[in-house]
Amino acid sequence: MAYTGVRKMTFEELFIYIISKGKKDNTYKFALGKFLLDYSLSLRDIKDTKIYYGEISEAFLKYYWFQECKYKIKQDFKQNSQPIVITIIQNFCGAEYIPDSYDKYFKKNKFKEDLTKLIEKKCLNDVIPRFQPEEYNNFYFHNHEKVNKKYKVPSNDDKFILLQGEAISFLKKNYELLHKALILEWAKFLEKTNFTPKLISKIENLGETKRNSLTRFKKILLEIDNKKCFYCNCNLDNDDIHVDHFIPWSYVFDDELWNLVLSCSKCNLKKSDYLASENSLVKIQTRNEKLNLVQTNKDISEYYHSCKKAGFLMGAF
Structure with a gap:
C-alpha cells in the first residue's frame, strides 16, 4: 500500500505503513512501536495519556540489552557504524555475553539510570517525531518543532508524547495481531546481517522465555x-x-x-x-x-x- 496523503489512514493502515514502509536505517521505529503496544496493553483506563521520554528510553534499554548482551544479534547494518543505542550499551556493559538476568545485572550495576538518560538523549529525538507521517498524528502528539527539515529537541518539561485514548483502545484490542506483524518486520530487517536460529522468538520474548527442565x-x-x-x-x-x-x-x-x-x-x-x-x-x-x-x-x-x-x-x- 503506497501512502498518498489523499485520505486519512485508519489506525490499522497507519500502523502497517509505519512498520513496513519508509526509511529503515535502524530498528528504532520497531522498538517504539513495540513500546506503544506493550504500554497500551498495560493500561486500565482508556484516555489520553502523557508518556515521558524516560519511560520510553527504559524500554529501549531492555529491548536492545537482550539483543546485544544475551543473544548477540548483530545490528551493524552499515559497514562502518552501528546504531547508537548499541554503542551506548557496549560502553556501559561491555561487548561480551552477560549470564545474569536483566534485573539481577542492573541490581549489581548501579548505572541503569545514567544509561537510560543517555539513550533518551541520543536515540529518541529523531524517532519520536518521525515515527508517524507528519500529516496524521494519529497515535500520539509530540513537542518537537520542525526547523529547516530538522526537528528541534524539546525542553525537558516537554519531553513527552500524548498517546491518544482512541489509539490506546485500538492497540489494546488488536495487540496480538499487531505485535506479531511488528516482530515479523523487525526480524526480516535483522535477517540482513544475522544467521541465528529462532530470531523471531528472541525478539518477541525478550527476557520472558522460560528454560525447560533438561x-x-x-x-x-x-x-x-x-x-x-x-x-x-x-x-x-x-x-x-x-x-x-x-x-x-x-x-x-x-x-x-x-x-x-x-x-x-x-x-x-x-x-x-x-x-x-x-x-x-x-x-x-x-x-x-x-x-x-x-x-x-x-x-x-x-x-x-x-x-x-x-x-x-x-x-x-
Whole structure:
C-alpha cells in the first residue's frame, strides 16, 4: 500500500505503513512501536495519556540489552557504524555475553539510570517525531518543532508524547495481531546481517522465555557418556550431574538432544555461554553418531561456526 496523503489512514493502515514502509536505517521505529503496544496493553483506563521520554528510553534499554548482551544479534547494518543505542550499551556493559538476568545485572550495576538518560538523549529525538507521517498524528502528539527539515529537541518539561485514548483502545484490542506483524518486520530487517536460529522468538520474548527442565535427557546421556563429564572427563557423582547445552542456549534457543552433554557443576558454571573448543566439536560429532544423530553433524558444525561469528567467545573446554 503506497501512502498518498489523499485520505486519512485508519489506525490499522497507519500502523502497517509505519512498520513496513519508509526509511529503515535502524530498528528504532520497531522498538517504539513495540513500546506503544506493550504500554497500551498495560493500561486500565482508556484516555489520553502523557508518556515521558524516560519511560520510553527504559524500554529501549531492555529491548536492545537482550539483543546485544544475551543473544548477540548483530545490528551493524552499515559497514562502518552501528546504531547508537548499541554503542551506548557496549560502553556501559561491555561487548561480551552477560549470564545474569536483566534485573539481577542492573541490581549489581548501579548505572541503569545514567544509561537510560543517555539513550533518551541520543536515540529518541529523531524517532519520536518521525515515527508517524507528519500529516496524521494519529497515535500520539509530540513537542518537537520542525526547523529547516530538522526537528528541534524539546525542553525537558516537554519531553513527552500524548498517546491518544482512541489509539490506546485500538492497540489494546488488536495487540496480538499487531505485535506479531511488528516482530515479523523487525526480524526480516535483522535477517540482513544475522544467521541465528529462532530470531523471531528472541525478539518477541525478550527476557520472558522460560528454560525447560533438561532432566528427561539425563538418562539417555548417562548411557552414552558413561557417567563422565563431557568437558573434563571426570567421574560424575549422582548429586553433581548437569545437562549442558554444547552450543549456548542463548544462540540455539532450543533444547535438542544433539546439542546436550553431561557436565560436572564446575565445568557447567565455568562454561556458561562460552563456546567449547573445536576439539570438543569433533568429540560431540562423534558422540552424536552413537546417538544415531548423524544427520545433525553438519548442522552442529554450521551452528558452531555461526555462533562464533555472531560474537560468542570461546572458553578453554
